Amino acid sequence: MIPAAQGQPLNWGVVATGRIAHRVTADLARLENSVLHAVSSRSAAAAKAFAGQYGFATSYHDQPGATAYEQLFDDPDVDVVYIATPHARHHEVATAALTAGKHVVCEKPLTVNAREAQELILLAREQELFLMEAMWTRFLPSTRRALEVVRAGGIGTVRWVQADLGFAATYDPRDRLWDPAAGGGALLDLAAYPLTWAVGMLGFPDSVTAAGRLNRDGIDVQNTLTLGYADGAAAQLVSSLESASPGIVTVSGTKGWLRTGSPLYNARRLEYAGPDGRVQVEEFYEATEGFIHELREAGRCIRAGLPESPLMPWHESVKIMQILDDARSQLGVHYENDR
Template sequence: MSAPIATPWLSSQSDTDPRSASGATLRWGIIATGGIARSVAQDLALLADAELYAVSSREQATADAFAATYGVGKAYGDDGGVHGYQRLLADDGVDVVYVATPHAQHHEIVLAALNAGKHVLCEKAFTINAREAAELIDAARGRNLFLMEAVWSRFLPGMQRAFEIAASGELGDIHWVTADLGFPAPYSPTSRLWARQDGGGALLDIAVYPLLWALGTLGFPQTVSATGFVNDDGVDSQNALTLGYSHAAQVQLTSSLLSHGPRTATVAGNRGYLQSVGSINNPRHLVVATGRDERRTEEFDVIGKGYTYELREVTRCIQQGLTESPVMPLEDSLNTMRLFDGVRAQIGVTYPNDKH
C-alpha cells in the first residue's frame, strides 16, 4: 500500500442533532428491501429534510409491503423484463438513492443510478474489487454527482470521539491497534453471507469495521499480511490481518463468521490507551487510561439505530453541492478495495466479477 492518506476523519457535524434539517428536503429511493434497508428506512424517517419517496424490489408484492410498512410513496417491482430498480431510477422525482443489494450487484446498480442522474449512497463493501470502485468514482466525478460508501460507523459519536482522542495526542504516539468482530453465521450456500457470487465472506462483509480502527488512528498501512480460512465454496469464513507502518506501528485485525468474539478495539500509545466497550461498529463506551492509574469512561447515546449520522452527512453534502464527503472521501473507499484485493490474493479468494 501507499503511504497513509491524510483525511479529516472527524465530522464538524458531530455535536449537532442529525435529525435537524440542514437544507431543502431530498426525496430518497431505496433499492432492495432486506434487513439493512429496513433499518436505514427507519432512520431516514427521522430526518426532517428527507422524504421516503420510492422503493424497489424484484417482487412487486415485496416492494408494496415495504412501502406500506415504512411510509414510502412509490413501490417498484420487476415488470415486463424491466428491473424494479430500473423503474425507480426512471422516476424523475428521485433525488438520491440508497443501494442495499448484495456486494456483487453494487457496480451495476450504482452505475445505472449515476447514468440516470441520481446521487448515490452505496452500502459497504463499496464494490467487489478496486477496478469496479474506480469505474464508479470516475462515473460520479464525470457526471458531477454525489457518491459515498455507506460505512455508517465512521460517523457515530463513539467512533468519532475515539478518533478525536487518538488525534489529540493524549495517548501519545500510537504504536499498536487491535480490533475484532465475529459471530457464528449459519451456513447456507444461498445466503448473502456465504454465496461466492454475491461477494460473500467475512472480508467484504465485516472486516471494514475492525479496519476502521486502524485507518482512523494510523491511516492506510505500508504492508498487509493476511491469513484466512477459505471453505470449499471459495468463501473466506475467517481472516486475520496484520498491518505494518513505517512509523513503528502495527495492527492486528480479526473478522469471523465462525465464532463470537469480544468485539473490542484497543488503541495504544506511549502515554496511554483507549478501549471500546460494546461492539466495535457502534461503541457506546470508551475507556481511556493514561499513566498507570488515571482512567475514565466516556459514554455515548445514539439517535435511532445509528444510521442517522451518515444520512445527515449525505443530505448535507448534496444540499451544499458537494460531490463527495470530506469525512468519507471516495479515495478512502478505493484504497480500502485495493487493500481487500491484496488480502484476497494472499488468502486465495476470487469472485466472478473479478473476470469482467
C-alpha cells in the same frame, strides 16, 4: 451537480428490501428534511409491504423489460438513492443510478474490488453527482470522539491496534454471507469495520499480510490481517463467520490506551487512559439505529454541492478496497466481479 434547492426536502429512493434496508430506512424516516419517496424490490409483494411499512409514496418491482431499480432511477422525483443489495451488485446498481442522474449512498463495501470502486468514482465525477460509501461507523459520535481523543495526543503516539469482529453464523448457501456469487465471506462483510478503526488510528499501512481459512465454496470464513507501518507500528485485525468474539477495538499508545465498547461498528462506550493512568469513560446515548449520522452527512453534502463527504472520501474507499483486494489475493478468494 444537481443539488436540491437549499431547504427543499430531498426525495430518497431505497434499492432492495433486505435486512439492512429495513434498519437504515427506519432512520431515513427520522431524518429531517427528507422524504421517503420510492422503494424498489425484485418482488412486488416485498416492494408493497416495505412501502406500506415505512410510508413510501411509490414502490417499484421487476417487470418484463425493466428491473425495479431501473424504474426507480427513471423516476424524476427521486434525488438520491440508498443501495442495499448484496456487495456483488453494488457496482451494477450504482452505475445505473449515477448514469440516470441520481446521487448515490451505497452500502459497504462500496464494491467488490478496487477497480469497480474507481469506475464508480470516475462516473460520479463525470456526472457531477454525490457518491458515498455508507460506512456508518465513521459517522458515529463515538467513533469521531475516539479519533478526536487520539489525534489530540491523549494516548501519545499510537503503536498498535487490535480489533476483532466475529460471530458464529449458520451455514446457508442461499444467504449472501456464504454465497460466492454475492461476494460472500468474512473479509468483505466484516473486516471493513476493524479496518476502518485501524486506518483511522494509524493511517493506511505500508504492508498487509493476510491469513485465513476458506470453506469448500472458496470464501473465507475467518481471516486475520496484519497491517505493517514503516515506523514499526502495527494492527492485528480478525474477522470470522465461524466463531464469536466481543467485537472491540484496543488502541495502544506511548502514553496511554483507548478501548471501545462492543460492537465496534456501533460503540456506545469509550474507555481511555492517558499518562496519569486514570481511566475515563464516556457513554453515548443514541435514540436512533445509528445510521442517521451517515444519512444526515449525505444530505448535508448534497445540499452543499459536494461530490464526496470529507468523512468518507473517495480515495479512502478505494484504498480500503485495495487492502481487501490484496488480502483476498493472499487468501485465494476470487469473485465473478474480478476480471
